[in-house]
Amino acid sequence: MVSSGTEPRRVTIHDVARSAGVSRQTVSRALNDKAEIDGSTKQRVLDAALELGYRPSRFARGLVRQDTTTIGLVIPDLLNPFFTEVAAAALEAARARGWHVVVYDTADSTEEELSTLRVIGSQVDAVVGYFSSPEDDIDQFTRGIPVVLVGREHHTARFSSIRIDGEDGVHAAVAHLVAAGHRRIGMLDHGERAEPSVRYRWFATAAAAHGIDADAVVGASQSVDGGGDALGALLGAHPNVTAVLTYNDIIAIGALREARRTGRNVPRDLAVIGFDGLQLGTLVEPPLSSVALDTRRLGALAVDQAARLLTGVDPLGADDLVVRGELRLRDSA
Amino acid sequence: MVSSGTEPRRVTIHDVARSAGVSRQTVSRALNDKAEIDGSTKQRVLDAALELGYRPSRFARGLVRQDTTTIGLVIPDLLNPFFTEVAAAALEAARARGWHVVVYDTADSTEEELSTLRVIGSQVDAVVGYFSSPEDDIDQFTRGIPVVLVGREHHTARFSSIRIDGEDGVHAAVAHLVAAGHRRIGMLDHGERAEPSVRYRWFATAAAAHGIDADAVVGASQSVDGGGDALGALLGAHPNVTAVLTYNDIIAIGALREARRTGRNVPRDLAVIGFDGLQLGTLVEPPLSSVALDTRRLGALAVDQAARLLTGVDPLGADDLVVRGELRLRDSA
DNA sequence: TTGAAAGCGATACCAT
DNA sequence: ATGGTATCGCTTTCAA
Numbered sequence: 001m002v003s004s005g006t007e008p009r010r011v012t013i014h015d016v017a018r019s020a021g022v023s024r025q026t027v028s029r030a031l032n033d034k035a036e037i038d039g040s041t042k043q044r045v046l047d048a049a050l051e052l053g054y055r056p057s058r059f060a061r062g063l064v065r066q067d068t069t070t071i072g073l074v075i076p077d078l079l080n081p082f083f084t085e086v087a088a089a090a091l092e093a094a095r096a097r098g099w100h101v102v103v104y105d106t107a108d109s110t111e112e113e114l115s116t117l118r119v120i121g122s123q124v125d126a127v128v129g130y131f132s133s134p135e136d137d138i139d140q141f142t143r144g145i146p147v148v149l150v151g152r153e154h155h156t157a158r159f160s161s162i163r164i165d166g167e168d169g170v171h172a173a174v175a176h177l178v179a180a181g182h183r184r185i186g187m188l189d190h191g192e193r194a195e196p197s198v199r200y201r202w203f204a205t206a207a208a209a210h211g212i213d214a215d216a217v218v219g220a221s222q223s224v225d226g227g228g229d230a231l232g233a234l235l236g237a238h239p240n241v242t243a244v245l246t247y248n249d250i251i252a253i254g255a256l257r258e259a260r261r262t263g264r265n266v267p268r269d270l271a272v273i274g275f276d277g278l279q280l281g282t283l284v285e286p287p288l289s290s291v292a293l294d295t296r297r298l299g300a301l302a303v304d305q306a307a308r309l310l311t312g313v314d315p316l317g318a319d320d321l322v323v324r325g326e327l328r329l330r331d332s333a
Numbered sequence: 334m335v336s337s338g339t340e341p342r343r344v345t346i347h348d349v350a351r352s353a354g355v356s357r358q359t360v361s362r363a364l365n366d367k368a369e370i371d372g373s374t375k376q377r378v379l380d381a382a383l384e385l386g387y388r389p390s391r392f393a394r395g396l397v398r399q400d401t402t403t404i405g406l407v408i409p410d411l412l413n414p415f416f417t418e419v420a421a422a423a424l425e426a427a428r429a430r431g432w433h434v435v436v437y438d439t440a441d442s443t444e445e446e447l448s449t450l451r452v453i454g455s456q457v458d459a460v461v462g463y464f465s466s467p468e469d470d471i472d473q474f475t476r477g478i479p480v481v482l483v484g485r486e487h488h489t490a491r492f493s494s495i496r497i498d499g500e501d502g503v504h505a506a507v508a509h510l511v512a513a514g515h516r517r518i519g520m521l522d523h524g525e526r527a528e529p530s531v532r533y534r535w536f537a538t539a540a541a542a543h544g545i546d547a548d549a550v551v552g553a554s555q556s557v558d559g560g561g562d563a564l565g566a567l568l569g570a571h572p573n574v575t576a577v578l579t580y581n582d583i584i585a586i587g588a589l590r591e592a593r594r595t596g597r598n599v600p601r602d603l604a605v606i607g608f609d610g611l612q613l614g615t616l617v618e619p620p621l622s623s624v625a626l627d628t629r630r631l632g633a634l635a636v637d638q639a640a641r642l643l644t645g646v647d648p649l650g651a652d653d654l655v656v657r658g659e660l661r662l663r664d665s666a
Numbered sequence: 667t668t669g670a671a672a673g674c675g676a677t678a679c680c681a682t
Numbered sequence: 683a684t685g686g687t688a689t690c691g692c693t694t695t696c697a698a
Binding site for chain 2: 011050053054055056057058059060061062063068070077078079084085087088091092095098100101102103104105107112119121122123124143144145224253257260279280282283284285
Binding site: 355356357369370371396399 | 667668669670673674675676
């Protein structure tokens, strides 16, 4: 910030008052449309304010009336359509309450998430988001403010979290595939951590219930390309697989593309069922079947719980903080 | 957390000071890692703060040190992938500067935009966004703070704006179609306002340059379905059209889907070229050709200009505030 | 190393 | 209808 000789010092309410020849509180009255003020005085003040380019300090104002609520929304990647949908829902829910939302995109990086956590606690009244950091770290930087975790179980009483329960949906998906004659079903799981995901475990128990194997699993990175690669690997290792479940829709869409590339017809040669139920799934060919989540509800629920925590009134219990997956059949299975 | 009768008054620095048996400024020193403080005192203060669940007020802090910068990002619809990409780019550029971004989704509504404008001016240090309100309205509520308009020309010196120049790109698109033998090219324009868009005008001059008509135009609403409907209408009115340009990629994707639905092969029976060059275009079948915009640059440029305006240093002129469209051929044309 | 006092910019309460 | 004064919670001189 190269300062030109005359630093344009902030115009305060005091300057306006002096310029209009009144006191500061009169200025305040004029600006905030209070009743007890003479019409002509008010106009004079307004004119002065306009001319000076006066703008009230949000800090000073916020200090004196604790009304505006700002929440922080933390997501790993806004360009990931799942988070876009959740974010849009959260923004809408917040707007309905007159809240402001500061969005933090952590770029899928643990470091960025940590540095975000480090500053966020002093910038907002509550935090809603999808974190990958350990609970201790989250806790440490958000002391004193409500935190609502999305799509993640928590173990400390400190947090609330919106749980994603896709168990029934995945069971329905497997049942559907089995009914359609599939006996060898594979899964494109997430590829982040070493251990299989919860979604895989739902798949495994569903498969077991139908007496079929659940050992055809390959990890996929969270992208369309990742999904394509993973399908290639899966079919290479298990050529007799005729249907796949995927960790999410993005991976499923990659699988769809890879199937087309290798001349397989979906769903005839290969059935594909995703997870999330994104809007995006209606645009691809064939339209994607998926264990669908109500992302609007997910975002709205998170903001709602934040509101309850903030006011201390009647926060929802774990049983109410659930979004269930539901099998939505389109054409890919 | 049911509210007990006693409202939990805010824990202030004063409470911590008393609890630790020191003065407020010592607490401040401990919390802000200042040098001049005894190690044991510091620890004692930190412990007290932790125990009391103390959290500094962002308002009080902001009042005293004017350091944190917050910008407002206004977009009509976060779920529209174009705005998602711009928003993601803006968030990234802001994060690189350590800025905070409050995102306002106006739900494609002029009323919401107005009510957003009404509050935003007192909440942020600068505004970046895609507005549809008249300049006067925008000006009125953002007095004193920098405003950067995205994808919109401005007529008042009051604003900066990032201009989208797709002229060359559209010319290239038309040239490409003509070279491929197309003589009857239609356009699915936006359907919002009565008059045709700037993008249509680029198309018209390009068509004229090649001696072909540009009268096959239909307005489409900003959605995939809208694009499909519009293509139906266009082909109904002008059955000899063999290629279409669209106002944007969303509409183009709808056209692709409609073409498939009506048994037309793209690009053989109908060539389609969109506008925006969204990531999304790579996922549909066939991959969408488009006059591509660098959305990352768009968002980054807007934030960059806001930064320059904020510091008063070297703001970019209109000639530098341009993002040009470039023909990106994939398979749909 | 620590504390007292003076703001930062606005609003609210109480006089007038 | 208008102005004086206290106050919001914190940081920053300046003394001690």
